[in-house]
Amino acid sequence: MLFAILLYLGILALSGFGVLWGIGSILMGFDRYEEEHAIRTTPLSELDSVAAGPTAVRGRIEPAGRHIGTLYDCEACVAYELKIEDTGGDSSRTHVNKSEAVPFDIVTDEGSVRVCNAEFDFHVSEDRRWSEKRKSHTSPDDQLARFERDWQIPDLRAGDDRRYEMAYIEPGDTVYAYGTAELDNSLSGEQSKPLVLTGRDGLFFLSDQDPDELLRERRFVLAKNGLLGIAVAVISLAVFLWLTGIAQIFLGA
Numbered sequence: 113m114l115f116a117i118l119l120y121l122g123i124l125a126l127s128g129f130g131v132l133w134g135i136g137s138i139l140m141g142f143d144r145y146e147e148e149h150a151i152r153t154t155p156l157s158e159l160d161s162v163a164a165g166p167t168a169v170r171g172r173i174e175p176a177g178r179h180i181g182t183l184y185d186c187e188a189c190v191a192y193e194l195k196i197e198d199t200g201g202d203s204s205r206t207h208v209n210k211s212e213a214v215p216f217d218i219v220t221d222e223g224s225v226r227v228c229n230a231e232f233d234f235h236v237s238e239d240r241r242w243s244e245k246r247k248s249h250t251s252p253d254d255q256l257a258r259f260e261r262d263w264q265i266p267d268l269r270a271g272d273d274r275r276y277e278m279a280y281i282e283p284g285d286t287v288y289a290y291g292t293a294e295l296d297n298s299l300s301g302e303q304s305k306p307l308v309l310t311g312r313d314g315l316f317f318l319s320d321q322d323p324d325e326l327l328r329e330r331r332f333v334l335a336k337n338g339l340l341g342i343a344v345a346v347i348s349l350a351v352f353l354w355l356t357g358i359a360q361i362f363l364g365a
Contacts, residue, residue: 147235148330150290150315151323157293159223162307167293168323169218169225169309173285176215176226183280184259185242190216191318192280193234196265200248200272207265218289218309225293225307227318232291232311234279235319235326242278281320288323291316 154168162169179188186192191213198205213232217224246252248268252260256276268274281287291309310316319326 144330146315147290147317148327151326151330154290156323159218159220159225159307162223162225162293164293164295166290166313166315167225167309168288168290169220170288170323171218171220171224171286173281173283173287174217174219174224175283176217176228178214179283180212180214183278184255184276185278186280186282189280189282190214191232191234192278194278195275196263196277197275198268198272199275200269208263216283218287223307225309226296227289227291227309229308229310229316231316232289233317234281235317235321236279236281237319237321240280240282240285240320242276242280244276246274246276248272248274281318285320287318287320288326289318 150166151168154166156170157163157167159169159171173190175190179190180186180192181188183189183192183194191211193211194208195206195210196208198207211234213227215226215228217226244256246256246268248270251257289309292312293307294310294312296306296308321329
């Protein structure tokens with residue numbers, strides 16, 4: 113009897129999660145489609161003639177001041193996203209889920225544009241990603257152990273797995289960035305044309321990949337994510353409604 117109740121609750125929870133996952137997949141498809149449209153329709157701007165408004169630029173990263181200290185694989189990054197999570201059985205614990213960026217410039221021979229706002233999306237290549245999984249019966253190496261101490265990560269519980277995921281950008285990286293260019297007179301002492309790149313118009317992302325590669329990754333993404341999301345959400349919703357008895361009420365009405 114107890115097993116049947118637990119099975120029922122488990123399937124109910126999975127069906128609810130499936131609905132949410134399907135909706136998330138659809139929304140992600142729309143986000144990637146919006147990015148594809150922006151990349152395809154916005155030519156790269158020369159930094160000595162950037163106009164205010166939606167802009168795409170490509171150049172080299174240079175810190176505007178300090179940089180973020182060593183983060184495991186990254187010795188001097190200007191932006192990162194980090195997640196450390198333990199999973200085991202039916203539970204999970206997230207120890208770190210953080211993103212941070214310091215002001216930096218995107219520089220070419222023609223000029224530069226400042227990025228001060230950390231609220232941009234990362235789309236970096238595998239060269240700028242670190243991912244590792246550790247089981248409870250294995251000990252971390254010296255570098256990983258020091259990293260966990262720096263972030264005050266507790267010991268891994270017996271039977272759990274620990275997942276580390278990080279994306280980052282380093283000084284000297286060549287990046288493609290899309291956002292809204294604005295004049296910032298507070299930078300007039302540093303630049304002849306004080307431009308900053310922001311997310312004021314809603315779309316703001318940065319990648320160390322070239323535009324053609326970004327377009328290839330986003331080809332048909334709306335159709336793929338949309339169809340998958342709709343299929344998962346509809347099936348999960350049908351299961352949820354049936355298990356809760358809501359479907360029977362409507363069918364019997």
